[in-house]
Amino acid sequence: xxxxxxxxxxxxxxxxxxxxxxxxxxxxxxxxxxxxxxxxxxxxxxxxxxxxxxxxxxxxxxxxxxxxxxxxxxxxxxxxxxxxxxxxxxxxxxxxxxxxxxxxxxxxxxxxxxxxxxxxx
Numbered sequence: 001x002x003x004x005x006x007x008x009x010x011x012x013x014x015x016x017x018x019x020x021x022x023x024x025x026x027x028x029x030x031x032x033x034x035x036x037x038x039x040x041x042x043x044x045x046x047x048x049x050x051x052x053x054x055x056x057x058x059x060x061x062x063x064x065x066x067x068x069x070x071x072x073x074x075x076x077x078x079x080x081x082x083x084x085x086x087x088x089x090x091x092x093x094x095x096x097x098x099x100x101x102x103x104x105x106x107x108x109x110x111x112x113x114x115x116x117x118x119x120x121x
Contacts, residue, residue, distance in 0.1 A: 007045065007047070009040070009047055009048055009049060010048045010049070010064065011048070011049045011051055012048055012049070012050055012051070012059075012062055012064070012112055013050075013051050013053045013054050013055060013058055013059050013062070013110070013112075014050055014051065014052060014053070014054065014109075014110050015054045015059065015109065015110035015111075016109065016110070017037070017050070017051075017052035019087065019109050020050055020108060020109055020110060021039060021050065023083065023087055023090070023108055023109050024041045024050065024108075025041075026081055026083060026086070027078070027081065027083065028043060028077075029041035029042060029043055029047070030042055030043070034049070036052075037051060037052035037053070038050065038051045038052065046066070048064065054110065059110050059111055059112060060111060062112045062113070063112070063113045063114075063115060064112065064113075064114050064115065065103075065114075065115040065117060066114060066115065066116050066117070067117055067118065067119065068116055068117070068118060069118070070118075071095060071102055071103070071104070071116065071117065071118040072095070074116055075092075075094075075095060075104050075116070078092060078106065078116075079092065083106075087109045088109065089107065089109055089110070089111065090106070090107060090108065090109055091105070091106070091107040092104070092105070092106050092107075093105040093106075099120075100119060100120060101117055101118050101119040101120045102117060102118055103115050103116060103117030103118070104116050104117075
């Protein structure tokens with residue numbers, strides 16, 4: 001028998017759970033509270049579990065790659081949210097052009113690094 005799946009979901013931590021919950025809601029994710037210390041955030045079929053847990057080494061080494069259809073419009077949309085002004089320690093980069101494709105980076109309030117990217121065909 002082969003593995004047959006329906007979704008894959010990572011777990012990430014937070015330094016300040018409520019700040020992170022607000023950040024991901026502002027970013028456009030929908031929240032489903034699963035317990036007092038964990039929520040599932042999703043955009044359509046894509047999602048992750050946010051936990052009220054902070055382990056510095058884990059957070060400092062957490063990265064998520066989110067492949068998008070249109071990188072430029074995604075960056076424009078995220079810029080319009082003014083997350084870097086609203087949340088301390090949130091950083092947003094410009095687009096980086098690579099051999100394999102292009103990406104930009106968004107650090108969440110506790111430092112988790114998101115890569116928003118588009119692969120070359």
